[in-house]
Amino acid sequence: MSEQRKQPATTDGKLSSDEIYFTNVFNVHRAVLAGFARCSDLEELRVVRDGFFLAMASDLCPSEYGPVHRRIVQDPAVADAAGTSDSFATTVISARKSPVWTNLLDALQAKAREVGSDLDGIWLTLETGRIEWLAAVSGAHKIKSMLKSGLENQCGGGIPAEGDVSDAKMIWMYALSLSLPGLKEEREAWQKVVQMSDPNRPLVGYRAELWDCREDQWRPLDLGVQAAAERGGSSVAEAWDVALV
Structure with missing residues (x-):
């Protein structure tokens, strides 16, 4: 800014x-x-x-x-x-x-x-970043709700295991990327790694053992989503905790 x-x-x-x-x-x-x-x-x-x-x-x-x-x-x-x-x-x-x-x-x-x-250019950068991030958060809201509900059911209302939360966030971050046009290549690379059958529905045919954040192809997608959050004036952590940011 x-x-x-x-x-x-x-x-x-x-x-x-x-x-x-x-x-x-x-x-x-x-x-x-x-x-x-x-x-x-x-x-x-x-x-x-x-x-x-x-x-x-x-x-x-x-x-x-x-x-x-x-x-x-x-x-x-x-x-x-x-x-x-x-x-x-x-x-x-x-x-x-x-x-x-x-x-x-x-x-x-x-x-x-x-x-x-260039005041207009400065503003347009902020406005575009915010609108794109809001669209991504809105588009991934349904799957985030499903994932959070699954975590709550899995732990019986207690505190879910850190690993389970991390796995859920990976799926959600992929869902966020679906609304971020600049991450097309990174998204397609990850689809191949996890052998995704339906790119728009990451839970279809989901295989937990393939969703490994240590895979080289995950880092570019991860960083890309985080950068989009920052351009939108937010963060991935904040967006996970609230409905819209």
Whole structure:
């Protein structure tokens, strides 16, 4: 999530004063951008995006930000939502309704271009990573529920054996990979190792002795799924423990 510049503004490779200021502003509002990791759909993601742009503009584009800010503070809906979980989204929605909202966005993008920063590209990377991960988690939710139920039944409601949990997670991680297009080769290699009869249903003809995490072909698939989780603002461990992350 680092602030990205296409090229330095000075010939000696040092950052210009404008670049330094832009980077500092970016870092100040990094926490807003990190909110992408809590989003559950595209609409929520776009709220975070626009909230980040609004925050950046408050420092970089004060002239364009002023009228938008005045509309926000005069909006009864914003006042009503103060102190609630809806406060951030309500503020962003109010800002979008300002007649000069697009002026603010244009001014911010102009500032970014001046220092070679691709704000849209930075955001698109986060948004794409989150959407892909949510799709993977959703697609593998049914098999995760089946696996967890099986573990509970197997241990009679107690704590399942570590090895059994590890085996279940391997199956689930494979299921996650089915929704991750970048892992096609890794997935197909693993299908051959475990002699999978139906690539979309890993439990059909499942042979536990073949699902060995020490096999060379497992590591690329394992790391690929973990990387997808990180791009989505989550982790494999977190996704195993909760419904959607």
